[in-house]
Amino acid sequence: MTLWEMFTAAVLGIVEGLTEYAPVSSTGHMIIADDIWLKSGNLMNPEAANSFKVVIQLGSILAVAIVFKDRILNLLGLKKNVTRDQEKGHRLTIAQIAVGLVPAAILGFLFEDYIDRYLFSVRTVAFGLIAGAILMLAADWINKRKETTDTVDRISCKQALCVGLFQCLALWPGFSRSGSTIAGGVILGLNHRAAADFTFIMAIPIMAGASLLKLVKYWDSLSPGMIPFFLVGFISAFIVALLVVKFFLRLINKIKLVPFAIYRIILGVILLMLAV
Numbered sequence: 001m002t003l004w005e006m007f008t009a010a011v012l013g014i015v016e017g018l019t020e021y022a023p024v025s026s027t028g029h030m031i032i033a034d035d036i037w038l039k040s041g042n043l044m045n046p047e048a049a050n051s052f053k054v055v056i057q058l059g060s061i062l063a064v065a066i067v068f069k070d071r072i073l074n075l076l077g078l079k080k081n082v083t084r085d086q087e088k089g090h091r092l093t094i095a096q097i098a099v100g101l102v103p104a105a106i107l108g109f110l111f112e113d114y115i116d117r118y119l120f121s122v123r124t125v126a127f128g129l130i131a132g133a134i135l136m137l138a139a140d141w142i143n144k145r146k147e148t149t150d151t152v153d154r155i156s157c158k159q160a161l162c163v164g165l166f167q168c169l170a171l172w173p174g175f176s177r178s179g180s181t182i183a184g185g186v187i188l189g190l191n192h193r194a195a196a197d198f199t200f201i202m203a204i205p206i207m208a209g210a211s212l213l214k215l216v217k218y219w220d221s222l223s224p225g226m227i228p229f230f231l232v233g234f235i236s237a238f239i240v241a242l243l244v245v246k247f248f249l250r251l252i253n254k255i256k257l258v259p260f261a262i263y264r265i266i267l268g269v270i271l272l273m274l275a276v
Contacts, residue, residue: 002046013056013233017240021058021200022248023179023260025117028125028267047221054214059237061207063199067245070142071201092153099157100164100202107168108210119173122275128174131266134263135169139183148189153195157187161197163198177203183257192252200245
């Protein structure tokens with residue numbers, strides 16, 4: 001693997017790690033980063049390119065799983081780290097996560113081919129970025145008047161289902177899974193940290209499942225010579241996502257969603273200009 005190919009893999013991994021969990025749309029950024037991809041000269045095969053994107057996404061998933069490892073072990077009954085809310089009888093359960101996953105899982109399964117074929121263009125992603133930004137601005141405005149759930153352990157099954165319905169918006173590329181679900185949670189009365197925690201925990205099974213299915217789909221396009229390229233991308237995505245998630249969770253209750261919404265609108269406008 002040449003130095004340029006290592007650089008390309010690292011940059012794409014960094015872009016994935018920076019944007020997968022921040023509410024800014026990793027898809028929109030990967031479209032821009034594709035210009036670098038096309039210059040690599042190594043993996044011009046579209047199926048191999050898709051496989052690489054799946055692999056670096058798995059790096060981001062591993063990062064968030066590590067951040068929430070205690071919570072995951074608690075959910076699986078393998079570790080008991082009781083919080084104050086849990087002492088009072090409040091507890092996030094697998095049932096709430098499952099309820100939140102169902103809507104997007106069903107729609108994603110039914111419309112995956114349609115989405116891949118018709119919605120992955122610069123223009124559609126730009127519209128998704130802007131529409132998602134408007135939703136996020138609305139969520140912050142509504143949140144000033146309605147905030148009742150301050151930790152992830154206090155999320156009800158009804159709230160979990162409704163957040164899952166908001167997650168369906170993320171099937172439109174550019175809308176952003178974290179953007180739509182955090183905004184949806186905030187609209188439903190969760191504070192920003194509780195909404196973010198639930199979003200990230202819920203993302204682990206649905207993203208891991210979707211990524212593994214895509215990896216199986218593109219498996220025949222892989223070759224041993226691609227392993228170093230994929231490994232560099234995976235590691236860079238993992239490290240950056242680990243840092244971003246920890247940083248984001250510490251700040252989200254303070255900065256809320258407005259700064260991300262403004263950034264999304266600017267990026268959406270730039271993409272629309274590029275699409276002309």
